[in-house]
């Protein structure tokens with residue numbers, strides 16, 4: 001089980017990067033191999049249809065696409081901006097949605113957020129589900145929003161509050177187990193397996209594009 005983990009923040013000292021690093025460690029304890037990335041590795045311009053038509057995905061988006069495709073699932077920590085999805089993440093989702101097969105399709109996703117506010121970014125996570133699910137990602141029902149995040153981490157990078165620590169551990173264990181179970185059913189699984197005959201039907205159900213999404217590349 002391979003996971004790609006990143007925080008959708010470009011800021012050094014990002015609270016979401018701290019949170020996703022913690023989540024990556026917990027997923028490793030559950031047996032997952034985790035590729036922990038820095039979102040700055042995937043620098044890309046704002047989506048531009050002319051640029052897309054002329055040159056396709058820019059290098060940063062292609063790098064992210066390759067890293068997503070190498071994984072069965074993702075851990076994404078996304079800041080809430082103005083009650084909604086982080087612009088940098090939405091832009092990356094949009095660029096990758098132009099590739100075929102859609103890289104998000106059939107991949108399990110666990111969403112997290114850290115914010116100095118008392119809400120922890122949960123409103124942004126509800127918005128973040130929408131484009132990911134629209135692109136065929138299997139977003140885990142539970143999401144982890146960390147409020148008062150500036151005070152939430154100890155010197156060791158762990159969460160100070162034992163209740164929050166335990167909830168994150170328990171949810172990640174559940175996510176890793178479900179992602180493992182789903183991966184052989186989806187196109188993300190490499191090689192044949194007992195579930196291979198089910199894949200065409202599932203992949204048809206998780207459309208690579210809907211009539212609302214224009215034809216992409218590949």
Ligand code: FNR
Nearest residue numbers: 009011014015016079080081082083115116117121
């Ligand atoms: C924010 N922040 C914020 N927080 C929140 O809980 N709800 C919100 O709606 C917003 N909106 C918002 C808009 C903009 C433009 C900025 C710059 C910030 C605060 C945000 O959660 C905080 O800056 C986090 O620290 C950002 O995440 P990283 O960069 O620390 O990972």
